[in-house]
Amino acid sequence: MNRKNFFGQYQYSNSILHSLDPRVKILSIFYIIVFLFFVKSLWGYLILLAFVIILVLLSKVNFASAIRSLKPILYLLIFTVVFQIFFTPGNVVFSFHFIKITKEGLNLAIYIAIRLMLLSFFTFILTSTTSSIELSDGFQAIISPLKIIHFPSEDVALMISISLQFVPILFEEADRIMKAQMSRGADFNSGGIVNRAKSFLPLILPLLLNAFNRADQLAIAMEARGFVVGGKRTPYRAMRIKVKDCIFILSTLAVTLFSLFRWTII
Amino acid sequence: MLEIRNVSVIYDPKTIFKKEALINVSLKIGYGELISIVGKIGSGKSTLIQLFNGLIKPDQGNVFLNGIDINEGNMLRKEIIKKIGIVFQYPEEQFFAETVFDEIAFGPRNLGQNDVKVKESVLYSLETMGFNVSEIIERSPFHLSGGEKRRIAIASVLAMRPDVIVLDEPAAGMDYEGKMSIVTQVRKQIEKGMTVVFVTHDMDEAFYLSDRLIALDKGYVVFDGPSKDFFQNEPLVNKIGLEIPFTISFRKKLLKCFPDIPFSKDIDSLIEFLSVRLSH
Numbered sequence: 215m216n217r218k219n220f221f222g223q224y225q226y227s228n229s230i231l232h233s234l235d236p237r238v239k240i241l242s243i244f245y246i247i248v249f250l251f252f253v254k255s256l257w258g259y260l261i262l263l264a265f266v267i268i269l270v271l272l273s274k275v276n277f278a279s280a281i282r283s284l285k286p287i288l289y290l291l292i293f294t295v296v297f298q299i300f301f302t303p304g305n306v307v308f309s310f311h312f313i314k315i316t317k318e319g320l321n322l323a324i325y326i327a328i329r330l331m332l333l334s335f336f337t338f339i340l341t342s343t344t345s346s347i348e349l350s351d352g353f354q355a356i357i358s359p360l361k362i363i364h365f366p367s368e369d370v371a372l373m374i375s376i377s378l379q380f381v382p383i384l385f386e387e388a389d390r391i392m393k394a395q396m397s398r399g400a401d402f403n404s405g406g407i408v409n410r411a412k413s414f415l416p417l418i419l420p421l422l423l424n425a426f427n428r429a430d431q432l433a434i435a436m437e438a439r440g441f442v443v444g445g446k447r448t449p450y451r452a453m454r455i456k457v458k459d460c461i462f463i464l465s466t467l468a469v470t471l472f473s474l475f476r477w478t479i480i
Numbered sequence: 481m482l483e484i485r486n487v488s489v490i491y492d493p494k495t496i497f498k499k500e501a502l503i504n505v506s507l508k509i510g511y512g513e514l515i516s517i518v519g520k521i522g523s524g525k526s527t528l529i530q531l532f533n534g535l536i537k538p539d540q541g542n543v544f545l546n547g548i549d550i551n552e553g554n555m556l557r558k559e560i561i562k563k564i565g566i567v568f569q570y571p572e573e574q575f576f577a578e579t580v581f582d583e584i585a586f587g588p589r590n591l592g593q594n595d596v597k598v599k600e601s602v603l604y605s606l607e608t609m610g611f612n613v614s615e616i617i618e619r620s621p622f623h624l625s626g627g628e629k630r631r632i633a634i635a636s637v638l639a640m641r642p643d644v645i646v647l648d649e650p651a652a653g654m655d656y657e658g659k660m661s662i663v664t665q666v667r668k669q670i671e672k673g674m675t676v677v678f679v680t681h682d683m684d685e686a687f688y689l690s691d692r693l694i695a696l697d698k699g700y701v702v703f704d705g706p707s708k709d710f711f712q713n714e715p716l717v718n719k720i721g722l723e724i725p726f727t728i729s730f731r732k733k734l735l736k737c738f739p740d741i742p743f744s745k746d747i748d749s750l751i752e753f754l755s756v757r758l759s760h
Contacts, residue, residue, distance in 0.1 A: 226497075393535050394574045397566040398636060399558060399590025416586065419576040423622075 223382070224345050230458060231273040231343045236352030238459040242466045243340040249470050250329050250336075258473035259328045265469045266335045275342045283338040284331060291330050298323035350375030351451055368447055376432070384425060391420050481675070482509040482532060482564070482644060487541035489527050501527040503699040504541070509644065509677065514670050516678045516686035516707060519696035520721045525679045526569075528696065529646045532677075533564040558591055565642030569649045571633030575621045580606075580632055583621045587640040605639035609665050627658030631665060644675040651685065663689065687711055687725040688745050695720060708743070 226232075231239075246262070253259060270280045284291070304318030344352070354371030361367050392402065395416045402413050489502040502524045509515060519525050530536045531543050534550045534557065542549050550560050568574070577583040581602055588601040606613045609631045616624075621632055630650070637645060650666065651659040663685070670676050670689075680686050686693060686707060693707035697720040703710050711717060711728050727747050734741050734750070738757060744750055 390568065391574050393530065394566075394568045394571065395586075396535060396557075397533060397561055397568070398587035398640070399561050400586075401557070401590070416574075416576045420574050423575075424573055 223342065225275045225279065225342045227274040227343075229272060229274040229343065231269060231339070233458070234343075234462055235453050235455055235459045236344050236348040237355050237453060238455065238462055239340055239344055240349070240352045240356060242463060243336050246336050246466060246470065247333055249474075250332055253329075253473055254325070255473075256324070256328075259325070259332065261469060261473040262332055263328070266332060266339065269339050270335070273339060273343045279342070280335060280338055283334050287330060287334055291327055294330065295323045295327050298326055346375065346378035346381075347451075349378060351449065351453065354449075355453060366444065369443060380425070380428075383428075384421065387424060388417065388421055391417055391424075481511055481546055483507075483544040484528075484531060485542045485544065487531060487538040487543065489524075489531070489536065490539050493539070500699050502531075502538075505699075505701050506541075507694060507701060507704055509675060511643070511675055512673045513675050513677075513692060514690050515676070515692045515694060516680055516690035517694045517696065518680060518683065518686050518722060521681075522698075523696040523720075524699045525696055526648060529566060529648060529677070529679055532644070532646055533560050533566055535566075561587075561642075562591055562640060563643045564646065565637040565640055565644065566646045567634050567637045567648065567650060569652055571636075572621070572626075572629035574633070575629070578620060579618050580621050580624075581617045583632060584636045584639045587636055591640060601639040601641065604641075605635035608638055608668065609635040610661070611635070627654060627661055630654065630658065630662060634662070634665070638669070642674075644677060645669065646677040646679070648679045649681065650678065651680075651682070659685075683711070683717075683723045684725045684727070687727065695722070697721075708745075 250262070253262065270277060299315055299319045300313065302316055302319030302322050304316035306314050307317050307320070308315040341349075350371050353374055354367060357365070357367040357370065392400075396402070400413060400416055402410070402417070404410075405413065484505055484507050487502055487505045488500070491497070491499040491501055505524075505528065517525050517528060527536065531538060534543070537551050543551060545560060545563060575583055577586065584602045584605055585598045588598045593601065602617070603613055606616065611628075611631070616628075616632075621629060624632065634645075634647070634650065647666065651662050654662070666676060666678075666689070676689075678686065678689060690707050692705065693703065693710045694701060695703035695710060695716075702720060703713075703716060711725055714724060717724055727745060727750065730747070731741055731743065731750060734754070738753075741750070741753055744753075
């Protein structure tokens with residue numbers, strides 16, 4: 215029996231991708247995601263797709279879970295593709311009554327679908343190979359220069375860190391409450407949209423109340439251990455850029471530039 | 481009535497998180513039994529009780545309710561929960577309704593009972609759990625004391641009038657008074673002939689309340705029999721990391737001076753024996 219994994223949940227492994235500096239991973243993946251919007255050739259996308267497949271293999275994470283990471287965006291993907299196919303003007307390749315499919319619409323739909331899938335895959339690589347602690351440490355290090363302009367980078371990083379750590383707890387709690395309400399006859403899977411939405415009230419309400427209680431307890435526990443907002447803190451886990459991080463940065467740059475290079479030639 | 485046959489549950493197979501929660505477990509639960517399920521954390525207790533009403537499906541084996549496999553699809557979910565009621569740990573954390581009435585009525589309404597029947601079920605369960613109905617029925621469940629909340633949570637499952645009630649750590653996190661109040665109410669259910677299954681870490685509670693005991697260790701059933709026999713098998717109790725109940729260890733110490741001291745589940749009767757003996 216498989217326990218429910220939510221999108222991008224960290225998967226423990228000793229792969230090279232897991233051991234990379236979180237700052238490098240965050241910035242590289244962010245760079246690739248932004249870059250995705252500048253690629254406009256199928257060739258470029260194929261290179262990036264090959265790159266993400268290599269990364270999944272290197273990360274030793276479950277390949278099926280990488281495919282499953284598309285599930286949350288499946289409806290968005292279908293909606294976007296259908297919208298582009300039927301509503302993009304251009305050279306008509308097929309028509310039936312008022313329905314017109316254009317060459318430009320088909321091209322755009324394919325590009326957008328691949329772009330969304332790649333976006334999901336690259337995000338999956340980041341979140342499945344980086345623990346929540348590493349993510350928050352990395353994020354804190356990245357935004358720390360903003361302290362110069364009095365941006366509370368440490369507090370923001372702490373908020374993100376706590377939120378990330380609460381995600382699996384909330385999922386477990388939701389599962390526990392769901393099972394308890396199902397034992398009292400609650401049915402979360404049948405009925406129309408309105409009935410389904412109503413049936414989730416016995417799940418959402420206790421979940422929210424418990425989350426607020428937990429937040430209260432956490433705040434008290436932190437204050438009891440001397441936490442002060444805006445206090446000066448030193449990191450316990452020191453981060454250092456190593457050779458493998460440089461190789462990862464260089465390969466990311468090479469792959470993205472290569473895909474762009476071919477696009478300008480074609 | 482309820483039969484678990486050769487059941488195995490493995491969480492996350494083929495991953496590094498693989499955990500064999502239950503391994504080839506077989507047991508039968510009949511009408512009017514009073515059973516404790518004991519074991520250390522991670523021994524498979526919670527997984528086992530979730531099998532009882534089909535909340536999880538076994539990877540291997542079958543779960544039969546009155547001879548029908550509950551995971552085969554022929555049995556309606558409502559039919560199952562009507563017969564097997566489960567009260568999970570810290571059940572008060574699952575409250576959502578504005579009043580005690582609505583909170584308890586949630587189960588009976590889901591079973592499709594009409595308003596008259598729902599009211600009847602709510603009143604029955606509140607009375608059973610020892611509440612003054614008119615005092616509590618319109619109050620918010622969130623504003624009750626810890627012990628009252630726990631009893632309301634148990635009442636919300638009792639309102640569905642199940643044949644079997646499974647209580648997962650019913651007195652966890654409660655003070656002595658609250659614990660005793662729960663224990664007293666549960667004993668009343670037993671007297672009414674309902675099958676009660678306790679999941680507990682508290683060996684005193686397990687010994688005092690149950691006739692039959694099922695001990696789990698690392699997913700295996702290592703003992704299934706009279707609770708008295710289990711606690712007299714000290715090597716086994718120690719091996720699976722559990723404690724001997726106070727009543728038994730107290731009696732054992734007294735045996736040196738009073739070899740004829742009777743075996744008792746109740747500490748009061750031991751004290752009474754002592755007082756009679758010492759007064760002579």
